[in-house]
Amino acid sequence: MYLEERRQAILNLIAxxxxxxxxxxxxxFDVSEVTIRADLQALAERGLLVRTYGGAISTTYSLQELSLxxxxxxxxxxxxxxxxxxxxxxxxxxAVFLDSSSTALAVAQHLKSRRDLTLVTxxxxxxxxxxxxxxxxxxxxxxxxxxxxxxxxxxxxxxFLEKYHIRKGFFGAYGLSLDAGLTxxxxxxxxxxxxxxxxxxxxxxxxxxxxxxRVGVTSYASxxxxxxxxxxxxxxxxxxxxxxxxxxxxxxx
Amino acid sequence: MYLEERRQAILNLIAxxxxxxxxxxxxxFDVSEVTIRADLQALAERGLLVRTYGGAISTTYSLQELSLxxxxxxxxxxxxxxxxxxxxxxxxxxAVFLDSSSTALAVAQHLKSRRDLTLVTxxxxxxxxxxxxxxxxxxxxxxxxxxxxxxxxxxxxxxFLEKYHIRKGFFGAYGLSLDAGLTxxxxxxxxxxxxxxxxxxxxxxxxxxxxxxRVGVTSYASxxxxxxxxxxxxxxxxxxxxxxxxxxxxxxx
DNA sequence: GTTTACTTTCGATTTCTTTCATTGTAAAAC
DNA sequence: GTTTTACAATGAAAGAAATCGAAAGTAAAC
Numbered sequence: 001m002y003l004e005e006r007r008q009a010i011l012n013l014i015a016x017x018x019x020x021x022x023x024x025x026x027x028x029f030d031v032s033e034v035t036i037r038a039d040l041q042a043l044a045e046r047g048l049l050v051r052t053y054g055g056a057i058s059t060t061y062s063l064q065e066l067s068l069x070x071x072x073x074x075x076x077x078x079x080x081x082x083x084x085x086x087x088x089x090x091x092x093x094x095a096v097f098l099d100s101s102s103t104a105l106a107v108a109q110h111l112k113s114r115r116d117l118t119l120v121t122x123x124x125x126x127x128x129x130x131x132x133x134x135x136x137x138x139x140x141x142x143x144x145x146x147x148x149x150x151x152x153x154x155x156x157x158x159x160f161l162e163k164y165h166i167r168k169g170f171f172g173a174y175g176l177s178l179d180a181g182l183t184x185x186x187x188x189x190x191x192x193x194x195x196x197x198x199x200x201x202x203x204x205x206x207x208x209x210x211x212x213x214r215v216g217v218t219s220y221a222s223x224x225x226x227x228x229x230x231x232x233x234x235x236x237x238x239x240x241x242x243x244x245x246x247x248x249x250x251x252x253x
Numbered sequence: 254m255y256l257e258e259r260r261q262a263i264l265n266l267i268a269x270x271x272x273x274x275x276x277x278x279x280x281x282f283d284v285s286e287v288t289i290r291a292d293l294q295a296l297a298e299r300g301l302l303v304r305t306y307g308g309a310i311s312t313t314y315s316l317q318e319l320s321l322x323x324x325x326x327x328x329x330x331x332x333x334x335x336x337x338x339x340x341x342x343x344x345x346x347x348a349v350f351l352d353s354s355s356t357a358l359a360v361a362q363h364l365k366s367r368r369d370l371t372l373v374t375x376x377x378x379x380x381x382x383x384x385x386x387x388x389x390x391x392x393x394x395x396x397x398x399x400x401x402x403x404x405x406x407x408x409x410x411x412x413f414l415e416k417y418h419i420r421k422g423f424f425g426a427y428g429l430s431l432d433a434g435l436t437x438x439x440x441x442x443x444x445x446x447x448x449x450x451x452x453x454x455x456x457x458x459x460x461x462x463x464x465x466x467r468v469g470v471t472s473y474a475s476x477x478x479x480x481x482x483x484x485x486x487x488x489x490x491x492x493x494x495x496x497x498x499x500x501x502x503x504x505x506x
Numbered sequence: 507g508t509t510t511a512c513t514t515t516c517g518a519t520t521t522c523t524t525t526c527a528t529t530g531t532a533a534a535a536c
Numbered sequence: 537g538t539t540t541t542a543c544a545a546t547g548a549a550a551g552a553a554a555t556c557g558a559a560a561g562t563a564a565a566c
Contacts, residue, residue, distance in 0.1 A: 142393055
């Protein structure tokens with residue numbers, strides 16, 4: 001039996017039983033456990049199964065996709081620094097837009113002590129965060145609730161937003177690259193962002209180092225649309241230099 | 254059973270029951286309580302559950318804790334009965350409006366197991382409550398966040414809502430009386446309700462016994478606009494009789 | 507005969523889990 | 537309101553199993 005046959009057989013077993021153990025596979029295919037481990041590692045790297053201690057399980061039974069609640073808890077110190085830097089760009093009396101990314105939420109969290117601010121957002125989480133802060137006016141566009149981003153999405157929201165003169169818009173992104181510009185994971189989410197990039201006088205991208213060079217499903221802006229990028233000190237310096245050469249201000253915190 | 258499988262099973266249990274206990278999990282999976290605690294800690298660090306003394310609860314359940322409205326809600330069996338009766342009036346596939354009252358929230362809570370529903374609401378609390386229920390479409394009008402009612406209010410939201418064909422609207426009220434009809438505490442809140450009473454084919458008022466005979470600052474509908482009132486068995490029978498005589502169906506639960 | 511891809515052996519390490527003693531906590535009983 | 541009381545959490549230590557790294561073995565391919 002060849003390596004590829006064995007690995008295919010392992011995948012079949014997982015498809016049928018949901019789980020396999022290293023010792024069982026070793027006995028079944030009459031190879032050492034080390035070999036089986038190499039198989040499982042290779043298959044796991046291709047995302048075909050999830051490795052566990054002692055075996056492997058089907059990807060469908062593995063831990064759930066990251067929700068906003070979980071994304072919120074990733075890269076916390078970086079996001080907080082980025083959030084503080086973003087909030088520092090906002091003057092009292094301004095109207096700003098914040099999108100439904102977890103980094104934009106970090107910006108919002110640093111606005112809590114501010115007064116006389118109009119905050120436009122389609123993120124329910126940001127709205128919730130601002131509850132009780134009566135000095136801050138929170139405006140939301142209408143739309144349909146998207147469960148994964150906890151935000152309101154829809155064409156009617158855009159018409160609503162056009163009435164506002166929004167000075168600055170803060171946008172998160174799934175990825176930030178020279179060719180694809182700013183990219184996101186879902187198309188409808190992208191659409192509302194695309195319209196808002198047009199609408200905002202100043203476009204500020206808040207993105208931690210992990211976003212650099214990554215490309216998502218849909219683009220919502222090119223780098224030419226962007227005025228400022230706020231990122232952390234782990235951002236790859238070659239990419240930062242290239243983006244700066246493209247005329248974008250890059251703030252590193 | 255592998256570690257990942259056990260942890261996934263714990264998450265499933267929490268998703269179904271809302272809560273788990275360390276001792277139950279220890280017995281169920283036949284591992285020590287120390288191991289379960291390590292599992293819960295790991296899952297809590299990833300934001301997949303919220304740790305409590307003796308067990309853990311769902312993250313969405315703990316978000317509810319944030320809302321005073323909801324906490325108040327949980328201790329009032331009358332509102333729950335009214336909510337259940339209201340939910341029973343809603344057929345699958347319908348589009349319904351729920352306002353930002355705590356009684357309308359009780360209706361929403363009884364819709365959680367339903368499928369193929371469109372729920373229009375200006376209440377952030379209701380939207381939050383429906384998070385993760387992907388079978389239910391939640392639509393919100395645009396507007397400005399009102400901190401006291403945790404709802405979106407504004408003239409633009411109305412134009413947005415006119416596009417929807419909403420069969421049934423559920424309205425709470427500060428007061429319900431023969432002369433003043435349905436009254437509320439704040440004028441802008443009233444305005445959006447007034448428009449929606451016009452819009453909805455069927456107007457259903459959900460109001461516990463304390464609301465009868467009370468009059469608030471502004472009226473948003475007369476009894477002639479109302480099709481059904483759902484209330485509890487403490488409602489004053491003389492008023493109930495008069496309202497029935499005015500042609501309104503009164504459901505007592 | 508050498509190269510290449512795959513596999514094995516064998517310690518050293520790591521991971522997972524348990525036990526036990528100690529400290530901490532919530533809520534009932536006073 | 538405080539004191540009990542029963543239960544829960546934590547830290548340290550230890551054992552069993554799984555994993556990893558590196559070197560060595562095997563067999564087909566060039």
